[in-house]
Amino acid sequence: MSAIIHIDQLGKTYSSGHTALSDISLDIQEGEIFALLGxxxxxxxxxxxxxxxxxxxxxxxxxxxxxxxxxxxxxxxxLIGLVPxxxxxxxxxxxxxxxxxxxxxxxxxxxxxxxxxxxxxLSLWDKRDAKLIELSGGMKRRVMIAKALSHxxxxxxxxxxxxxxxxxxRRDMWAMVRRLRERGVTVILTTxxxxxxxxxxxxxxxxxxxxxxxxxxxxxxxxxxxxxxxILHLKEPLSALPDSLVPFRLxxxxxxxxLRYPFDSQDEDSGIxxxxxxxxxxxxxxxxxxxxxSSLEDIFVSLxxxxx
Amino acid sequence: xxxxxxxxxxxxxxxxxxxxxLQSIATPVISxxxxxxxxxxxxxxxMAQVHGVSYGAFIVPGLIMLALLTESISNASFGIYMPRxxxxxxxxxxxxxxxxxxxxxxxxxxxxxxxxxxxxxxLTARLFVDFEIAHPVWMLAYLLLTAFTxxxxxxxxxxxxxxxxxxxxxxxxxVTPLTFLGGAFYSISMLPELWQTITLFNPxxxxxxxxxxxFYGVADxxxxxxxxxxxVFLVACLAVVSWMFRTGYRLKN
Ligand SMILES: Nc1ncnc2c1ncn2[C@@H]1O[C@H](COP(=O)(O)OP(=O)(O)OP(=O)(O)O)[C@@H](O)[C@H]1O
Ligand SMILES: [Mg+2]
Numbered sequence: 001m002s003a004i005i006h007i008d009q010l011g012k013t014y015s016s017g018h019t020a021l022s023d024i025s026l027d028i029q030e031g032e033i034f035a036l037l038g039x040x041x042x043x044x045x046x047x048x049x050x051x052x053x054x055x056x057x058x059x060x061x062x063x064x065x066x067x068x069x070x071x072x073x074x075x076x077x078x079l080i081g082l083v084p085x086x087x088x089x090x091x092x093x094x095x096x097x098x099x100x101x102x103x104x105x106x107x108x109x110x111x112x113x114x115x116x117x118x119x120x121x122l123s124l125w126d127k128r129d130a131k132l133i134e135l136s137g138g139m140k141r142r143v144m145i146a147k148a149l150s151h152x153x154x155x156x157x158x159x160x161x162x163x164x165x166x167x168x169x170r171r172d173m174w175a176m177v178r179r180l181r182e183r184g185v186t187v188i189l190t191t192x193x194x195x196x197x198x199x200x201x202x203x204x205x206x207x208x209x210x211x212x213x214x215x216x217x218x219x220x221x222x223x224x225x226x227x228x229x230x231i232l233h234l235k236e237p238l239s240a241l242p243d244s245l246v247p248f249r250l251x252x253x254x255x256x257x258x259l260r261y262p263f264d265s266q267d268e269d270s271g272i273x274x275x276x277x278x279x280x281x282x283x284x285x286x287x288x289x290x291x292x293x294s295s296l297e298d299i300f301v302s303l304x305x306x307x308x
Numbered sequence: 309x310x311x312x313x314x315x316x317x318x319x320x321x322x323x324x325x326x327x328x329x330l331q332s333i334a335t336p337v338i339s340x341x342x343x344x345x346x347x348x349x350x351x352x353x354x355m356a357q358v359h360g361v362s363y364g365a366f367i368v369p370g371l372i373m374l375a376l377l378t379e380s381i382s383n384a385s386f387g388i389y390m391p392r393x394x395x396x397x398x399x400x401x402x403x404x405x406x407x408x409x410x411x412x413x414x415x416x417x418x419x420x421x422x423x424x425x426x427x428x429x430x431l432t433a434r435l436f437v438d439f440e441i442a443h444p445v446w447m448l449a450y451l452l453l454t455a456f457t458x459x460x461x462x463x464x465x466x467x468x469x470x471x472x473x474x475x476x477x478x479x480x481x482x483v484t485p486l487t488f489l490g491g492a493f494y495s496i497s498m499l500p501e502l503w504q505t506i507t508l509f510n511p512x513x514x515x516x517x518x519x520x521x522x523f524y525g526v527a528d529x530x531x532x533x534x535x536x537x538x539x540v541f542l543v544a545c546l547a548v549v550s551w552m553f554r555t556g557y558r559l560k561n
Contacts, residue, residue, distance in 0.1 A: 013561065014561055016540050021560055046494060052401075052402040053401055053402050054402055054560065055560055055561050056556050056560050056561065074406075075312070075404070076406040077402060077403060077404040078404040082398070082399075082402050084395075086395055088394055088395035089394075089396065090391075090394070090396055091394075092324075092327060093320075096543050100316075100398065101316050101320055102399060103312075103316075104312045104315060104316030105312075105313045105316050105317070105399060105400065105403040105405065106310050106312075106313070106403050107310040107311075107313055107403075107405075109312065109314060110312075137437075145491065146397070180329065212560060222550075272336050274440045
C-alpha cells in the first residue's frame, strides 16, 4: 500500500490570528478508511478544506496521489470528492441537474448510466426530478454524497456525514462506505461519534487544538479497549502482597485498601476464579469487587484531557 | 482546459436566466418601451434632429448601453455572489478548474445574457422608430466587447460585495447616473462648454459615443479613443480578477 495522501508539517493560521493547525504530518494509505476524531473547533474541517483546495494552506506541504495540492491542483483535486459539513444546495436545481453539474465541474464526460446507478444506490432515483428545496434534510445529505461521488473520485472526504441523521440513514451510510472501500476508494471521515469510528475505520486519528495527538490502527486501540480490570476492595488494608499472590500481577491501590487486577476480556481464561481462591487461601477478606472496562471513549476523553 | 467544467458553469448560469425569464428579459423590454413612449414619442416629437438623426433614433444606442451596463453588472455580480452567500461555492473551489475557466464560465454566461438583451432591446426599439445601422459588424463587436467587459466588472463586484446592499450599489448608484449624465439622451455638444469638459471625465461618455458611431457614423468623442479606453478597462478588470484569484480574496481563507 502506498500513501494516497501525504501531509507534511502542515500549519494554518487564519487571518484572525487564530492558529487552527500546527505541524500536522499524516499519511493516508490508499484504500483505507481513516476516521478523524476531535472536539468542536479542533481543526478537522480546516484540515480537510486545505486538502480539498477550499482553504489556503499556511506552511507545509500536501500531496494527493503524488500531486502537490498547490502547484498541481488539477491533478490532485480531480482525485477527491468532498461532502462538506454544512448542508448547502442550489435549492432551485433538480437532483439530476445538480449531480450532473458536479460531474461536469470535475471535467468528466457526461455518463447518465453512472449517475443513474449512483442515484439508485443512494435511494434518490425516485427523486431525480425533484427540486432540492422539496427534499428533507436527510435526502439533501444524500444528494451531497451523490455530488461528491459523481466524478468517481479515488478519495472521499466525509465531514461529519452522520450529524443530524437518523439511524436508518446512518446504517445506509456505513454500508455505502464499506462498498466504496471494496471498490478501492479511500475514505476519510470526521465524526463525534466514537461508535462510528469503531464501526467503520481502519485507523483513527485524534486531533486536539490543531495538533494531531494520536494516530493508531483501530485494532490496536481495540486491544486497549479489550483490556478490563477487576477492582477488589479489602476489609483490612494490606501493607504488602503475600508471595502466593505475586504471579497475578496485582497492583495495590488506595494505600492497600484495594487491589487492581488487569485481565484480557477476550482471553478464554481470565484467571479470576484462581485469584479468588488464592485470596481466600491467603486469608484476605473482600468487602466488594467490581470489574471495569476501558472504552475507546475513555481513551479518547483521557487523551483530550491530558494530551499524550 | 477543463471544457466540461466551463460548459457546466455556463449552462448552470443560463438555466438561471430561463427560470427567471420574465425578470431577465421582459423587465428591460418594458422599461425600454416606456423610455420610447416618454422620450421618443412624447418629448422627441417636439425635439429637433441631433447630428442629423431624429431624436427617437438618436437615443437608441444610449438606451441599449444603459441596459447593457446595468444588466451585465447585476447579472454577473449576482452569479458569483449567490454561491458565495449560499456556500455552494465550495464545490467550484474544490474542483480541478483554473481561475480563467471559472471566469469564462460565469462571465461568459452573464455576457451572453446581456448580448441577448441588447438585441431584444434593439428589436423593440425598431418597433417604435426607424433607424439604420451604419457599421453593423462594429456594432456587434462593440456590443460583445462592452457586454464582456462589464460582466467582468460585475464579477469583481460580486466577489467584493459582502452584503446584498453592496451588490445593488454599483449598478444603481454609480452606473445608472453616469449613463444618464453620459449622453444617453443628448449629445454632449448640447452642453455649455464647462460641462462638456467635466463630462469628458465620465467614462460612460466614451462607451455611448462609440456605440452611437456604429449606428449613425457620428460621435461626440474620438471613436478610436473610445475603443482604446474600453480595452484598457477590460485589461484592468482582468488584472484585478487575476489578483483576486491569486490571493484568494473573499473566496478562500
Ligand atoms: N474562516 C475562519 N477564520 C478564522 N477562524 C476560523 C475560520 N474557520 C475556522 N476557524 C477557527 O479554526 C478552528 C478550527 O475550526 P474547524 O472548523 O476546523 O474545527 P472542527 O474541528 O471542524 O470543528 P467542528 O467539530 O465544530 O466542526 C476553530 O477555532 C475555528 O473557530
Ligand atoms: Mg468541522
